[in-house]
Amino acid sequence: MTIARAAAIGSLIVAIVAVGVLMFGSGGGTEYTIHLQSANQLVKGNEVKVGGLAVGEITDIQLAEDNQADIKVSINEDFAPLHQGTEATVRVTSLPSVANRFIALHPGPNNAPEIPEGGILETDQTTNAVDLDQLFNTLDPPTRKGLQETLQGLAGWYVGQSDNLQDTFKYLGPSLGNFTKVMQELGRDQKTFTDLVVNGARAVSAIAERRDDLSALVQNGNIFARAIAAENESFDRALAAFPDVLQEGASTFRNLRGALDDLNRLTDVSKTQIKGLTPFLRDLTGLVRTLRPAFNDLGLLVNNPGADNDSTDLMRRFPALQRLSATNTKNSVAALKSGQDEVEFLRPYAPEISSWIAHFAQVPAYYDANGHYARVLPIFNAFAFDEGANQLNALSPAERKLAQSFRGSRFCPGGATQPAPDGSNPFTDDGRLTAEDCDPNIRPVGP
Numbered sequence: 001m002t003i004a005r006a007a008a009i010g011s012l013i014v015a016i017v018a019v020g021v022l023m024f025g026s027g028g029g030t031e032y033t034i035h036l037q038s039a040n041q042l043v044k045g046n047e048v049k050v051g052g053l054a055v056g057e058i059t060d061i062q063l064a065e066d067n068q069a070d071i072k073v074s075i076n077e078d079f080a081p082l083h084q085g086t087e088a089t090v091r092v093t094s095l096p097s098v099a100n101r102f103i104a105l106h107p108g109p110n111n112a113p114e115i116p117e118g119g120i121l122e123t124d125q126t127t128n129a130v131d132l133d134q135l136f137n138t139l140d141p142p143t144r145k146g147l148q149e150t151l152q153g154l155a156g157w158y159v160g161q162s163d164n165l166q167d168t169f170k171y172l173g174p175s176l177g178n179f180t181k182v183m184q185e186l187g188r189d190q191k192t193f194t195d196l197v198v199n200g201a202r203a204v205s206a207i208a209e210r211r212d213d214l215s216a217l218v219q220n221g222n223i224f225a226r227a228i229a230a231e232n233e234s235f236d237r238a239l240a241a242f243p244d245v246l247q248e249g250a251s252t253f254r255n256l257r258g259a260l261d262d263l264n265r266l267t268d269v270s271k272t273q274i275k276g277l278t279p280f281l282r283d284l285t286g287l288v289r290t291l292r293p294a295f296n297d298l299g300l301l302v303n304n305p306g307a308d309n310d311s312t313d314l315m316r317r318f319p320a321l322q323r324l325s326a327t328n329t330k331n332s333v334a335a336l337k338s339g340q341d342e343v344e345f346l347r348p349y350a351p352e353i354s355s356w357i358a359h360f361a362q363v364p365a366y367y368d369a370n371g372h373y374a375r376v377l378p379i380f381n382a383f384a385f386d387e388g389a390n391q392l393n394a395l396s397p398a399e400r401k402l403a404q405s406f407r408g409s410r411f412c413p414g415g416a417t418q419p420a421p422d423g424s425n426p427f428t429d430d431g432r433l434t435a436e437d438c439d440p441n442i443r444p445v446g447p
Contacts, residue, residue: 087105
């Protein structure tokens with residue numbers, strides 16, 4: 001065996017011994033006992049960390065006399081001894097893991113008394129990890145059922161949305177960064193942010209006081225939205241016509257520019273007349289105040305509280321009146337047509353009829369103890385008027401008979417009164433009445 005080969009074999013033996021010492025040696029750590037309420041799914045070999053750095057491991061787990069757990073740990077010499085005030089917390093490496101846990105130490109100050117080797121951290125210095133099962137056990141069955149259905153709904157929500165979820169997480173980081181900047185800006189202007197919160201609280205309080213009105217607003221908004229939805233076809237047509245309307249509006253506004261120039265000239269010319277407008281408006285204001293009672297009365301005439309007492313109620317009755325009038329008017333027209341011949345016959349005698357109506361009351365105007373009486377003496381052709389002597393002469397019976405047989409001396413219709421300036425009497429029926437019928441020259445004596 002050569003010297004080089006012997007040296008190589010010796011080096012190999014030394015390396016094997018070093019690895020054995022590192023793997024199976026005690027490491028020279030300091031032993032402590034951590035008293036926990038439960039082992040909390042800890043196992044031997046779990047790490048003990050300080051600030052995320054492994055400083056030891058769990059070497060044993062035993063049941064304590066008070067039916068709690070004694071967790072024995074070994075701390076590297078570089079971090080031992082521990083000082084009073086040290087606290088231990090069971091941490092979970094990740095949610096999916098079960099036994100992948102570690103104990104996080106929060107060392108006490110170095111100027112505090114040392115904890116001797118084999119010392120115990122009591123339960124008031126330890127904190128167990130909270131398992132999801134412990135959280136779920138605090139919920140009653142209906143709540144757990146609702147949470148289960150919520151999670152199932154979220155699972156169904158994200159089915160087939162993996163790409164979108166990936167994009168969401170991609171932009172989540174920058175969004176959170178920007179949100180951090182926003183919060184920093186809010187922190188710089190604390191007073192403004194405080195005022196915003198206070199004013200927001202006041203606004204919310206004011207809205208809460210008008211919650212009935214807000215509820216009515218929402219309800220009316222729903223009715224409005226349903227009404228809009230019912231007219232979706234009309235909206236489609238309106239939107240289709242909207243581009244043409246915008247084009248026409250643009251043309252109108254372009255043409256309006258020229259009108260604005262003319263309006264500016266009109267304004268310049270009207271400036272000198274504006275001074276006289278103020279007194280006119282002042283007087284007009286007084287007139288409007290004076291017209292207020294008239295408008296109030298007009299309002300009552302149009303719409304007055306109550307039934308059948310204003311023009312609105314009258315207009316409501318007009319349709320029924322129109323239907324009734326249509327029938328009555330038809331009958332009246334028929335009656336007028338039927339009496340047309342009588343009217344045409346009596347029309348020429350209108351002066352005599354009106355004179356009779358006007359003077360008939362004078363006949364029985366006399367009265368005595370028995371009441372009114374009339375002196376009536378019917379005389380037919382008993383006298384003849386002598387225009388030369390301006391007197392009446394009595395006629396003999398033979399002369400009376402002769403006068404009755406003489407047709408030419410009779411009055412024409414309307415000849416009982418003086419002729420009217422418009423020549424409407426006496427009536428000759430446009431010349432149809434001949435001398436045999438009546439004599440238009442015969443008229444009453446006098447003016």
